[in-house]
Amino acid sequence: MPKVTQQHMDARRKQILTAARRCFLRDGFHSTSMQDLFAEARLSAGAVYRHFTSKDEVILAIAEENMRDVLDITLAVATNRPGRSLGAVVAELLNVIRAKSVEEDLAGLAVLVWGEAMRNRSLAGKLDQLMGRIHANLVILVRDHQETGGLPTNVTAEAIASTMLAVLPGYILQVALLDPAAVAEMPYAVRALWPGPAGER
Known part of the structure; x- marks a missing residue:
């Protein structure tokens, strides 16, 4: 398995946070689920949970x-x-x-x-x-x-x-x-x- 670089990890984290901002501004914190974040970021649950639990x-x-x-x-x-x-x-x-x-x-x-x-x-x-x-x-x-x-x-x-x-x-x-x-x-x-x-x- 190829080694994941810090640059890749940072880019993925930014992708998740950018998607989360869109969700939160559109629907608010309580109406946004982790599944909504997965879909907005176009990432799997595992990819998101690797950065945020x-x-x-x-x-x-x-x-x-x-x-x-x-x-x-x-x-x-x-x-x-x-x-x-x-x-x-x-x-x-x-x-x-x-x-x-x-x-x-x-x-x-x-x-x-x-x-x-x-x-x-x-x-x-x-x-x-x-x-x-x-x-x-x-x-x-x-x-x-x-x-x-x-x-x-x-x-x-x-x-x-x-x-x-x-x-x-x-x-x-x-x-x-x-x-x-x-x-x-x-x-x-x-x-x-x-x-x-x-x-x-």
């Missing part, structure tokens, strides 16, 4: 992928500190969410995942971990701005980071439910709300 595992994987780009951006900005205003950072996060929503309906899936997390403790725990990591990255960024005089120090970095983070779910919900024009100016608005010192982008 249950529908919950598929949902968890999609939830993680949905937040990975947001997490990566906050980590890159927090660790590299390229001298950008908080508004510019949040605006970039919103732009990533919008782009990913056009490509693979990140916003619609996020809303489905939030609802599922209300009854699925494993999923709720995973979302809590991911949000915690994003929050921690934003805290680093806020503290950097507090140290350079760009933000007041009479409010904790944690509270400011939490306020910044609160913008994301509201934006995601609007992207999922409203006309794109309704949220088109939000990246510009957060830049205006959180400008940096003169010279910052």
Whole structure:
């Protein structure tokens, strides 16, 4: 039997998740069965179960992928500190969410995942971990701005980071439910709300 390469395994996993997204967006989590996933992916049960042992595992994987780009951006900005205003950072996060929503309906899936997390403790725990990591990255960024005089120090970095983070779910919900024009100016608005010192982008 020929050896299965990692590249082949990664491609197969992507095929399954892409099919699952289509199913979930069309029919919702509860109305989608594993048999529906097999049919949508055009794969045997064995091929799918080689990657995911249950529908919950598929949902968890999609939830993680949905937040990975947001997490990566906050980590890159927090660790590299390229001298950008908080508004510019949040605006970039919103732009990533919008782009990913056009490509693979990140916003619609996020809303489905939030609802599922209300009854699925494993999923709720995973979302809590991911949000915690994003929050921690934003805290680093806020503290950097507090140290350079760009933000007041009479409010904790944690509270400011939490306020910044609160913008994301509201934006995601609007992207999922409203006309794109309704949220088109939000990246510009957060830049205006959180400008940096003169010279910052």
